[in-house]
Amino acid sequence: MVSLSPGAVAAPQGSDRATRARQMHLWLSLLLLVTSIVSLAYGASGASLWDALGKLLTGQPLSQMEQIVLWDIRLPRVFLGICVGAALAVSGAVMQGLFRNPLADPGIVGVSAGAGLGAISAIVLGAFLPLGLQALVGDFLVPVAAFLGSWASVLILYRVATRRGRTSVATMLLAGIALAALSGAVSGLLVYAADDRQLRDLTFWGLGSLAGAVWVKVWVAAPVILFATLVAVRLGHGLNGLALGEAAAHHMGIPVQRMKNAAILAVAAATGMAVAVSGGIGFIGIVVPHLLRLATGPEHGALLINSALLGASLLLGADVISRMVIAPAELPIGIVTAVLGAPVFLWILLRRRGLVDL
């Protein structure tokens, strides 16, 4: 419905593309369904989803192993993978629209770095918290700290980049770079203070993983990410207008400043939560929107929904690979997304420059 509104950028060959983009919703939903089932069906233990479903249908009880593997290990992992993949891809798409820069990514405005700093602080300094406080937050310590980190970076970014209610995107981009550097430096300081066990935790955390998926994390992450994604999807019209320039968007009746605020807060929430529950997972945010723009054009209403669907599917796929390749051990998923994503990204860049014709 968003894409039917008058401001939608239906490029010259557009209406055709817009239809395809909406048809794409269906195909990507199917893809997500398939990857979810694959992700639920395969794992190191060989516990069978089909046997379990058969038992459920005939009213037999599940074995304890089936219950734990399917219900406590794989299912929360599927949900968390969907949340994180969607959050990263949608955040990437929103940032790229907001900055009108195809290379923008939550990483660029320092949001990921801020979230990372929060998480690292929690890992290294958690033990120094006054006793009651650590017990109170318990397992939530790292996610909460990461979330606060991303939030704080957005607030600082705002103070720096907003003058008289107007946000300068260029200033924000530069401030983001400075913030990322500062977060990196403070993280470095904490790494220096860490003992060797914490150092190893940090290394693995930086590579990203869905292995820590438990229901609690799903309950914490899913509502935040779902809400942020819905907010982002509703920004489609505004982002389309913004593609023509701020003045044009303003004349089209888009409340530009309010829209930018909403976009930035949505990205902060989604990215902060994704980083908090899964560590550093790269390339989803930058590759997914690119691929979709190549296939169905730049109209944001459809692009954002498709990004969520494709991001979730790709992350689930990468997760299946990460836990199957060296089973019973597991590869950090950040390695898989980088190995798959970097060449695709390079291919997109070459294609844009007309260097390959594929």
Next chain:
Amino acid sequence: MASAAPGQEQSKDRVLALGGSVTEIIYALGEEDRLIARDATSTYPPEAEALPDVGYMRSLSPEGVLSVGPSLIIAEEGAGPPEAIDVLHSAEVAFVTVPDSYSADGISEKIRTVGEALDVEDKANALADQVEGALSDAQIAAVERAGESRKRVLFILSTQGGRIMASGTGTAADGIIQMAGGTNAITEFTGYKPLTDEAVAAAAPDLILMMDRTGDHGAPDDELFALPALRTTPAAQTQSVVRMNGLYLLGFGPRTAQAVTDLSTALYGS
């Protein structure tokens, strides 16, 4: 003497070992038949490497661990992440944590804990006594060799980019250096930290101790002593560097007495 009741026996006969020293102890106790899998740090004895590897002990995947079907997990302190351990608890897999401390007492404590977990206390007590005896012999011999002047030893974890990452106090490296009759050249901090060139020069080590890695982070001796930080040290003048297998040197398991003797011989001659 694994003659517990059949039922009990069955519940502890599929053992997953997490941590190189735990695996070594299980072999030393002659209980390796019960081992079904190991972690990435369990590389000794060589036979252990034939067992399925569930990955690095601090980043375990719960399903990977369950897939090998353990009934008992014996883990060095620090196995994780906590979420994975929680899942294993809910799957009712027995989980025993073996405390880690870098001293002779620490080793016998480890052996007794592993023995208790496996219901072979008698064998474990015998092994612990034997290891304690060997260790105290090795330490006495080391102190005798050292005599009046204890040599200063610098343990270097890595020299990446010419930056020396060295061991302060409270580490396995610090523990083994002291047991071998040496003095840790760095006592200003705990854990492993990068050092400035000047600090290395000021520490004036008589000998450099490193891990002998198959992959090769370890630079050849010439390159090592060509580093500006090391060029002025007594160790460089005598080209004194000792490289040992990491698990052997830092594992604090049944082979540590031998490692102490090796290191002390390298320091003071036999």
